[in-house]
Amino acid sequence: MDAITSYIDHMFRSLPRTEEVGRAQRELQQMCEDRYQELRGEGASENEAVGRVITQFGNLDELADDLGIRREVDGVTTDDDAIxxxxxxxxxxxxxxxxxxxxxxxxxxxxxxxxxxxxxxxxxxxxxxxxxxxxxxxxxxxxxxxxxxxxxxxxxxxxxxxxxxxxxxxxxxxxxxxxxxxxxxxxxxxxxxxxxxxxxxxxxxxxxxxxxxxxxxxxxxxxxxxxxxxxxxxxxxxxxxxxxxxxxxxxxxxxxxDYDPEKRKENDLIGRIAGPYWMLALVIFLAWSFIGDAWERSWMVWPIAGVLFGLIAVTMDSWLGDRDKNRQRGRSQR
Incomplete structure (x- = not known):
């Protein structure tokens, strides 16, 4: 059953977190559980039952109309660019x-x-x-x-x-x-x-x-x-x-x-910052080494820069998460 739950979570991961989508996910979960128990009762093994349930209910595009989330699925599942x-x-x-x-x-x-x-x-x-x-x-x-x-x-x-x-x-x-x-x-x-x-x-x-x-x-x-x-x-x-x-x-x-659809938006922004940031770290390292004649100590720039970059990434992650929550709260209030 855990495999079915994980698969359903993956199916709905890219959809907007609306009340309607949440209802549809719970409904599909119940349908899958009922079918799983039915197959187990007929003598199917656990792996066989899981495989048959996923085969039957594993295409969200086909189930969208029955679940009442056609608009949400069509809005995100322009997955023609999916690999x-x-x-x-x-x-x-x-x-x-x-x-x-x-x-x-x-x-x-x-x-x-x-x-x-x-x-x-x-x-x-x-x-x-x-x-x-x-x-x-x-x-x-x-x-x-x-x-x-x-x-x-x-x-x-x-x-x-x-x-x-x-x-x-x-x-x-x-x-x-x-x-x-x-x-x-x-x-x-x-x-x-x-x-x-x-x-x-x-x-x-x-x-x-x-x-x-x-x-x-x-x-x-x-x-x-x-x-x-x-x-x-x-x-x-x-x-x-x-x-x-x-x-x-x-x-x-x-x-x-990090490849959750919501997380990817955050990583894109962090990725744009990473290039200039590490170039600046390299400039500091070379300047300190040559101008300050500190080759025996200047290597410390790299671990320090790594820790600082981690703090920047965590801060941005928190800020972007709060921003998305505020946006969703604003949409729900409207």
Whole structure:
């Protein structure tokens, strides 16, 4: 029964949240439950009963007149621009997204490794000035990381059209990916927790290293320890990227999470802000590094910028949600 409820929720997800649509959804839910119980009583297995119910009641366009929501369905279901996806194509989409996320995660690790090696070079030379060789290696790491970013971006761009269109799967495939998304929920939470803890441990390792360097006699011999901080943080960020993009891929196929029709409007606005925001972060990083001669510290721009961007996204999410609620309240009052 949970599969039927999830499927009905998906069917009505793109419709306006009106009283009439809510009534129609409850009515269809009851019809499906009655038919399910009838099939079970006839000896059908649970999976068979669910499949037959979805086959019979799974087309909202055909049921719109009986449910009295033809206007609402026609208003949203101009789904001629929807992309019909087979199970094979959906699996290929997941593989491509996984490969793209790996390229991006590796790029992050490489670029922060470049920051780590600068600290190690300077610690080994014992010179207060930046070692020129470490700067050369840093830019080599940046070049390699950019190569991974470009490769990852081009890999992901193969399915860029999915961002502006609804993905439409057959009932069996939709149920499969909804179940898969649910079964991987624990793994997704674990990746978020692991990534965040690793980043916090990275900062903690850097803080402890700084205390040891300052307070211990001969602490300058321990300066190389600080070089592990960017590397540890890079692994945490990589885990977050891999886990988040896997979840995003399943959200895309099931139109849930960030790809819920209501949520997509918010993501479009956040996406328009993201480009200028990260360009500004890059300018700050380069200016601080070159003008302030702070290569050993300027890498901190990236985790700080990431946290700030997260706060901006959450704030916009809340603001847009309140705005939509006020609009709906205004329409209902009229």
């Amino acid at each position: 019909d996806l087979s199970r094979e194509e959906a699996e290929k989409f997941l593989r491509v997204r996984k490969r793209g996320s790996r390229f991006i995660a590796i790029g992050i690790v490489v670029i922060l490794f470049g920051a780590s090696q600068m600290i190690w070079f300077n610690a080994s030379s014992g010179d207060a000035d930046v070692n020129p060789l470490s700067v050369v290696f840093f830019f080599i790491c940046v070049a390699i990381a950019v190569g991974f970013f470009i490769t990852g971006g081009m890999t992901l761009s193969r399915y860029e059209r999915f961002e502006k269109h609804t993905v439409r799967l057959d009932a069996t495939s939709m149920r499969h990916y909804q179940d898969l998304r649910e079964s991987e929920h624990g793994r997704y939470i674990a990746s978020i927790v692991t990534g965040v803890i690793t980043i916090i441990l990275g900062f903690g390792f850097g803080a402890v290293s700084g205390i040891l360097i300052e307070q211990w006699s001969g602490g300058s011999d321990l300066e190389w320890l600080a070089g592990f901080m960017p590397l540890i943080i890079s692994f945490g960020v990589a885990v977050l990227i891999l886990g988040g993009m896997r979840r995003g891929s399943l959200d895309r196929l099931t139109s849930e999470g």
